[in-house]
Amino acid sequence: MGGACSGKKPQPKQKQQQQELNIVEQPYLQVQSMSQPQSRPPEQRSESGQSVKELLYQYKKFTDFLGLVGNLDHLPAHTREQLNNCIIQRSNINILIQNSIKRIMREQKIIKRVEESDYYLIHNDEKFAITFVQLMQRISNIILTELQSDSNFQEAFPMLIVSFVDLATQINKEIENFQNFKTHLIKKQNTKNQISQDNYQASTNK
Known part of the structure; x- marks a missing residue:
């Protein structure tokens, strides 16, 4: 109640921008604090899962680099716009990570x-991976098509x-690995389905 009547002056735009770039979120939901995960059974690991882990x-790294930018007021409008796009993607990914973990915990009845x-x-997690890869691709595109030039x-x-730029190149490489693995799985599944269909037709023609 007292704070509403304290008569504090509005914060300068520069200070607000600095605070925006240094948003402190709950540490247990941040990727920034993520350490090496504990070893899991082989069935819980896959090549695509490794790509997601690397991404x-x-x-x-991206969030660390973005935190070094600091105040944007001295930059031209176009540059500020692209950096703000990066901030938006960062927020989207943070929300995605938080919601995905909570969803999986609900599905597995984990209360913690x-x-x-x-x-x-x-x-x-397939749902997480698809959206996460898309968002990381957007980040890479912003860096390589806008900021680099x-x-x-x-x-x-x-x-x-x-x-x-080096980071964006690494991101693209890992996304390519992820997509190649998915393509391989689709081809493998199609081949398996075709073999099953051929075997069924052969058995019915006897």
Whole structure:
């Protein structure tokens, strides 16, 4: 009650922007604090799950790099827009991670606080993986198609742009691995279905 009558002056735009870039979320829901997951049974691991795991670590790097940008007020409008797009994607992924882990816990009737060791739950979750890969692709596209060619961003952050571009390249490589594995699974399943169909037809023609 007292705070409403304290007559505090509105925070300057610069300070608000700085706070926006340094949002402190619940640490147990942040990828930034994610450590190496505990070893799980082989049936809970797969090549696509490994790609998701690697993308999560690359996402952590992305959030770390984004936190180094700081105040955006001195940057031109186009550059600010692209960085704000990065912030939006970061928020979307944080929400996706949180909701996905909670969903899986509900499905498995797990009642507990989300911890770092629980991230293995989303490594092989199809629903999470599809959306997560799409969002990471957006981040990579922003970096490689917008920030990499933005002379204003390069001048303001000559070292950071190198790190961003290198990270985007790693993201694309891991996304390609993920997609190749999915394509292989589809072909394998189609072949299996065709063999089953051929065997069925052969048995009915006897």
